[in-house]
Amino acid sequence: MIPLSRTLLTALLMLTVACSRADALRVATTTTVDNSGLLDVLVRAYEDAEGIDLQIVATGSGQAFNLGRRGDVALVMTHEPFGERALVDEGLVRYYRKVMFNRFVIAGPPADPAGIAGAASAHDAMRRIAEAGTTFVSRGDRSGTHARELELWMRAGSRPSSNRLIETGQGMAPTLRIASERSAYVLTDEATLARLSGEIVLSPLFTGDASLLNTYAAIVLTTARPSDVARAEALARWLAEGPGQTVIAGFEIDGRRVFMPWPAGVDATRPESMPELPTS
Amino acid sequence: MTAVLDALRLIVSGDAEVWQITGVSLLVSGTALLIASVIGVPLGYWLAHLHGRAARLVSSLLHTLTALPTVVVGLLLFFLLSASGPLGWMDLLYTRLAMIAGQALLALPIVAALTLVAIERLPLPAFETAASLALPAWTRLRLLVGEAWPAIQSALLLAFARVFTELGAAIILGGNIRGETRTLTTVIALEHAKGDDARAIALGLILLVIALAVNAGVHSRFGRRRA
Numbered sequence: 001m002i003p004l005s006r007t008l009l010t011a012l013l014m015l016t017v018a019c020s021r022a023d024a025l026r027v028a029t030t031t032t033v034d035n036s037g038l039l040d041v042l043v044r045a046y047e048d049a050e051g052i053d054l055q056i057v058a059t060g061s062g063q064a065f066n067l068g069r070r071g072d073v074a075l076v077m078t079h080e081p082f083g084e085r086a087l088v089d090e091g092l093v094r095y096y097r098k099v100m101f102n103r104f105v106i107a108g109p110p111a112d113p114a115g116i117a118g119a120a121s122a123h124d125a126m127r128r129i130a131e132a133g134t135t136f137v138s139r140g141d142r143s144g145t146h147a148r149e150l151e152l153w154m155r156a157g158s159r160p161s162s163n164r165l166i167e168t169g170q171g172m173a174p175t176l177r178i179a180s181e182r183s184a185y186v187l188t189d190e191a192t193l194a195r196l197s198g199e200i201v202l203s204p205l206f207t208g209d210a211s212l213l214n215t216y217a218a219i220v221l222t223t224a225r226p227s228d229v230a231r232a233e234a235l236a237r238w239l240a241e242g243p244g245q246t247v248i249a250g251f252e253i254d255g256r257r258v259f260m261p262w263p264a265g266v267d268a269t270r271p272e273s274m275p276e277l278p279t280s
Numbered sequence: 281m282t283a284v285l286d287a288l289r290l291i292v293s294g295d296a297e298v299w300q301i302t303g304v305s306l307l308v309s310g311t312a313l314l315i316a317s318v319i320g321v322p323l324g325y326w327l328a329h330l331h332g333r334a335a336r337l338v339s340s341l342l343h344t345l346t347a348l349p350t351v352v353v354g355l356l357l358f359f360l361l362s363a364s365g366p367l368g369w370m371d372l373l374y375t376r377l378a379m380i381a382g383q384a385l386l387a388l389p390i391v392a393a394l395t396l397v398a399i400e401r402l403p404l405p406a407f408e409t410a411a412s413l414a415l416p417a418w419t420r421l422r423l424l425v426g427e428a429w430p431a432i433q434s435a436l437l438l439a440f441a442r443v444f445t446e447l448g449a450a451i452i453l454g455g456n457i458r459g460e461t462r463t464l465t466t467v468i469a470l471e472h473a474k475g476d477d478a479r480a481i482a483l484g485l486i487l488l489v490i491a492l493a494v495n496a497g498v499h500s501r502f503g504r505r506r507a
Contacts, residue, residue, distance in 0.1 A: 024460075026374065035474045057374065057455040058470075071363035080319055108296035196475050225363070 024053035025231050028067045029077040029128055029170045030144055033216065034058035036191035037262040038251050039258055044236060045247045050232060062142030068092075071223040074232035079144035079216045079241075082151075084271035087219065095220040095233050097240035098268040100248045100259045101275055104214050106206040107176075107193055108134075110184035116185070123155035130158040135184035140167025140174050146213075149187045152211065176200055189214055191258035213274050215257075240268060286478030287485060288433030296480075302486055303461040308376050308454075309444040316391045317436055324395025325421055341398060350382075354452030357382050361453070374455040379463070384448035387439035388393035394435030420436040437498050445491055 032040045034056065057064075057073060061080040065087060070077040077099065078084060087093050106116060106125050114132035119125035129136055130153075132149050139146040153159040166184065169174045172192040179186035180200035193204060206212075218236040220229065238244050245261040251260070260275075266274040290298060327339060359365050361373040372378045406427045410420045425432060447465040454461030464487040471480040487503055 031473065055374065055455075055457040055460055057457060070365075071368075109445075173473050173475040177475075192475075199475070 011062045019209070024055045024077070025228060026055045026057065027075045027077065027235070028057045028059060028073040028270070030057050030061050030064060030216075032078055032079065032145065032192060033077060034249065035171060035173055036189075036258060037251065038191070038194060041251055042198060042239070042244060042247055045243070049243065050234075050238070052235075054235070058266040059198035060141050060143035061147065061155065068219065068221045069099075071221075071225065074220065074224045075236055076221065077216060078219065078220050079214055080147045081143075081215065081217075081271040084217055084219065087221070088271060090183045092221050092223060093219055094222050094229070095218075095236050096269060096271070097218055097236060098262045098266075098273060099216050099218050099240045099244070100261055101213055101215040102190050102259050103191055103207055104145070104212040105188055105190055105204040106180070106212075107188055107202040108187060108205050109183040110201065110203040112205055114185065117205045119206055122206065122211045123152050123157075123274070125206040126156035127158055127186045128153045130156060130160045133164070134160075135164045135182055136160050137166045137168060137175055137179040137182065137184045137186045138224060139172070140169050141171075143171075145172065145187060145189060148212075152173070152187070155211070176202065194253045194256055194258055197254075197259060208277070210274060210277050213277065215274065217271065230276060281372070283477040291485065292484040295482075296484065298306065298410060300459070300492070301462050301464060301467050301483070304329060304461070305378065305465070305487075306446065306490075308362035308379045308450070309383055312380045313387055313391075313436060313440045315335070315380070316383040316439060318389035320388050320439075321395050321425060321432060323483050324392040324397075324400055325425060327392070327396045328399035337363030339393070342389050342393040342396065346393055348386055348389065350386060350446040350447075351446030352384050353382050354449035357385075357449070358452050374461060375452065375456070376455040376461055379450050379461060383443035383446065383455045387443050388448065388451060390439040390442060391435055392460065393426075394431050394506065395471055398431035398435065399424060401431070402427055405438060407458060419474060433498060438494060440494060441491055444494075 015202065031041060039056060039058070043056060046052070047054060048074045051080060051169065058068065059067070061078040061083060064076045064078050065080075065083050068087075078130075084096070084237050089094065106122065107112070108116065108129075114128045114134045115127035116128050119128055138149055159165060162176060166178065168178050172188060175195055176188055177200060178184075180202050183201075186202065190204075190207075193202070202249075218239045220232045220236050223230055240262065248259050248261045249257070262268050263275050266275045327335060327342075349451060358373065358379060360367045361370065361378055362368055363371075363373070372381070402424060410423050415423065445465060447469060450461075450463050451466045451469065454466060456462050456464065456466040462470075465482050468480050468483045468487070471477075471483065
């Protein structure tokens with residue numbers, strides 16, 4: 001029995017060593033970047049170029065802010081300008097740059113029962129959905145997409161009654177599937193909608209509005225571990241000002257570009273900053 | 281249907297990442313079970329020898345804790361291990377060790393409570409023999425645990441099945457980091473969220489087969505022992 005217990009102990013010690021944290025840089029980012037597949041491409045490009053291991057925790061923007069505040073990650077990449085502004089105002093931001101953007105889309109059943117395709121603006125489209133008695137599926141998870149949806153309801157001045165506003169509490173892809181099953185409207189990013197277009201019955205119905213611009217920022221917080229700060233800033237610069245921009249520009253889903261690199265000449269240092277509305 | 285075929289192709293083609301993830305799952309849950317057994321079996325054995333109200337209280341507490349929700353254990357350890365938590369200096373959040381700690385906590389009450397029951401239910405002669413021989417404590421433990429082994433083995437099996445298939449603690453404590461803390465359950469949740477059904481189904485099949493095979497394997501051995 002003694003040899004057995006010694007074997008167990010040795011095994012435990014070896015496992016402990018095998019399982020402790022490698023010297024990798026930890027990044028929290030949003031599910032939309034991860035689900036689109038862009039993140040994998042960026043991570044691989046960076047690891048190949050710089051020889052630094054990245055560990056990615058994919059979560060909603062709200063939780064990404066939390067992990068940053070708590071000091072559990074060195075860098076956060078989010079798409080929620082209001083939450084980002086709050087961090088800046090609290091003095092928690094060491095480095096902030098916009099990295100890229102795309103657009104939110106209001107999608108819905110191809111027949112468009114609320115007639116939002118002809119809406120004058122994004123909040124007019126949301127008002128039409130609220131007043132037409134149709135169903136809307138919400139992320140309900142404090143993600144960047146959910147924050148934008150809430151902002152649009154506020155500007156619309158009305159929202160669907162609670163039985164017609166379904167909160168999934170899940171990521172973009174499951175939410176799109178549920179919206180498709182229920183023939184409901186939904187606010188989504190272009191990239192995830194493009195990825196799922198083969199298996200769901202939802203059409204992009206309204207998109208041409210500056211309030212649907214979706215901007216992503218890389219942020220290094222003052223709470224990052226001191227030993228991580230230099231590497232985290234180097235990564236953020238690589239993403240926002242370096243070769244990362246080329247990787248983003250070259251990323252396509254089914255031959256379509258789904259993220260635009262941040263345009264030169266547009267202020268990248270403020271959360272409120274928005275690029276010109278792309279024409280397409 | 282095509283998703284199921286793609287899933288089978290993924291398994292048969294020996295996709296390296298699928299097997300790496302399977303390895304992490306087995307490593308994490310296996311280690312958690314090992315820790316829970318090393319502590320839980322002696323604990324259950326010891327409690328079986330105690331009498332009185334305190335012992336009954338501890339025993340019913342253990343039984344209650346077998347229903348510990350996985351996400352609650354995950355949350356609790358998250359706040360303890362987070363960089364701004366009391367154990368933040370250990371730098372354990374989002375590592376396999378954090379997941380092992382969570383799963384060991386989940387497995388421990390099951391192992392201890394069911395060992396306690398197994399020892400208590402041993403026929404009296406086993407106890408009397410052990411007592412009359414005036415054996416050293418360690419030898420007596422081995423003897424009685426050996427007698428109760430079929431039941432304890434089922435307890436370990438149940439504990440393994442619980443932690444191997446749990447998602448809540450693994451995703452909160454591990455963070456589903458690729459190549460590091462991505463396990464079968466966390467990656468299935470991720471692939472489903474991404475909309476990659478083939479991978480989700482392939483990984484689900486592997487999870488199912490391992491969970492069932494471990495059960496079946498041990499059960500047949502157990503059956504032969506009794507025959």
